[in-house]
Amino acid sequence: MDAASFAQGRFREFMLAVLLVAGVATLPLFVKDVYIQNILVLTLMYAALSQSWNILGGYCGQISLGHALYFGLGAYTTALLFTKFGVLPWFGMLGGGLIAALIALALGYPCFRLRGHYFVIATIVIAETAYLLFLNWDWAGAALGVDMPVRLDSWVTFQFARSKLPYFYFALMLAFVTWIVTWAFENSKWGYWWRAVKDNADAAESLGVVVFHSKMAAAAVSAFFTAVGGSFYAQFVAYIDPGSVMSFQFSLLIALPAVLGGIGTLWGPALGAAVLIPLTELTRSYMGGTGKGIDLIVYGMLVISVALARPDGIVGLFARRRRARASA
Amino acid sequence: MTTTPLLETSHVWQRFGGVVANNDVSITVAPGEIVGLIGPNGAGKSTLFNLIAGATPPSDGTIRFDGEDVTALPATARCKRGIARTFQVVKSFESMSVIDNVIVGSLVRTASIGQARDKALEVLEFTGLLHRAHAPASELIPSEKRRLEIARALATSPKLLLLDEVLTGLTPSEAQYGVELVRRSRDRGVTILMVEHVMEIVMPLVDRAIVLDLGRVLAEGKPADIVRDERVIGAYLGERHRARSA
């Protein structure tokens, strides 16, 4: 494959994404049911979140099970700035992203010295500490959280009571942006460095890759967009508390679509979210109400079978077929 | 020879706990040479390699490369200055394609992916892997993976290439290809220091051989002289003797 056909392939990939986004953008014309619209918004949000997580976890190989920290930071930054100081959510979003990126860098400094399970547990423990701190922080609402009553529908304050559509389009845009960011990094020196670090850090160093800087860059980018997602969520649900935005369960939920769809791949997180989120929501609605735990049983079996049956994720299915066709 | 050496280790020591792996080792490698580093098992060859490559800092002594003291520099900085290495146990980037593996190497010299890819293609052709450029590295056979190690290292445009037993365990034809590859690399201007076990292959290849035994430099000189050196023979026989009585 020469440079020309490679560039062609990249362009085709990009156009595919544009077409998909355009297609999804037309969904509200057909889908009027508010409940389903809600699922769509959540699916897109998780796609964006998981795509962000994937940059650090999938490409760079640093598995974080504490990403709820950044999500929560984004949510709280926006909510607190808005309710306490009247700062518009758009600035709050940016601020939240930057704060999250800075904290990711500060944490990365000691944490990236850790390898394997020690690192994973450190991420869990740090997020749990933040969760507990917010639970006890009275100024931030402690356990009661922050309430953001919607006064009027406005893009300025990014609050809408009457329709979910603005949130839908924003979430779609966020999912697209995180996809583009991943796509761009994939064909950049960072993308190559990240994958090298993931596969073999020693070999990467022998080839001049400064492993530490690579990890830090991945962490900062990942944290930034995860926080933006959190800010979005705060505006979407208009009420946040530590349990809903900073819990360990949430950290796992951010990572799961990437694992299901194909960790370390470009399309994996979106595919995974498209399958997982509707299933989760529907299961919970139809089976969770009874309190009998059937939704958990189904969900648990789903996670197990997905993890076992397709360790390459859904993307692995396509890759296999494509390779079979190529060698035929 | 009046040229300044490309690589110079001065009284380098490496101690691990109570063990002395490298004992007052001083060697030089001149630009354009192919130097063989040989010796029985446990002689300290790999340790010395790691010291030169920057994987571990020496307990004592200095390492000079291209006129500069690099003793305190980590592996990444040494790579930028022109020291590249392969690993004895091949460390390819398994989830990446062959060409992507090599591109990682090229990226030391250029930030442009396009240029990195061009360089990678050129190196793949040089090492005879062009036809496998888009195969996943995980699907290569062992000898191809060895070549990939070398290709990756060559992509960093090194001045000094450290080869760690790249000719061991190959079929005769693969080994012959390897020997040619080393020669062609030198012809391109890369100085080579290679650790090897397989005498019959390496002695005809190298300009000079350095023999390590029990952490010290035992002898050095032309291959023809080394193979007849009594101390060297004694060291290898001693190894066989030690192995037999163990």
Add this chain to the structure above:
Amino acid sequence: MLSAETIVQSLASGLLMGLLYGLIAVGLALIFGLMDVVNFAHGEFLMTAMYATFGLAVLVGLDPLLSAPLVAAALFVFGALVYLGIVRFAMRAKKNIGMVQIFTTFGLAILMQGLAQFLFTPDYRSIANSWLGGKTLSVGDIFLPVPQLAGAVVSIATFGLLYFVINRTDFGRALEATREDAGAVALVGIDRNRVFAIGWGLGAALVGLAGAIMATFFYIYPDVGSSFALIAYVTVALGGFGSVFGAFAGGIIIGLVEAITAMILPPSLKSVGIYSVYLAVVFLRPRGLFGSI
């Protein structure tokens, strides 16, 4: 201001609880040390043991102290089955094996919680009458709750036994060997799957013991395992992966730190002390206190 008495009391309780944490954690450490898998359903194994003990107490009237060995045996079988039926397949993944293991066991954890909820409802249960429950032993001015004391004793005995098994018996050597080089072990005729299944069984049995004892003084409900699971991971990581003794030492440290933190900070922030100590230790020693991996 805290009196010396209160402090000593607190530390004593913390020590006992720490020994129990060690017992909970050692099963996890064993499984990891054997095959490099972190069982994210470990807390649910504990929960299962607690429900089993509860069931035996309520249905058959069997006291937890008596049913403990039975529960441990049942958990042994359960653990082996989980390996053979689920985890074994996770180990076959050629790529991303770490993620596959994490999410497979995570899925199992959710499934088990769901099952518990289905079978027992989310209601909190407790064992009303047991030989150990509700009693305290007073040593001077210190009150030692008998269940925790029993747990501590069992923990120490268990670690002693484990030390013996791992270092002095053939089985223990087989466990070590399999961890080092499964391929070579297969050549010698030791069936890797068999060793792993037994390893899982043993790990589950150990946490089963802990669960049986905890059922005498802890409420039992579907997600009781979650909080202990995290403490178990932190304990093992603090002690260092690959070290059984590390789990023992880690447990004691965690128990004491938790007690000390509870004296200084509000109760809801109790865990922050543990987390801080973990981070402080691994930042200084990236492989935990005694870790070999």
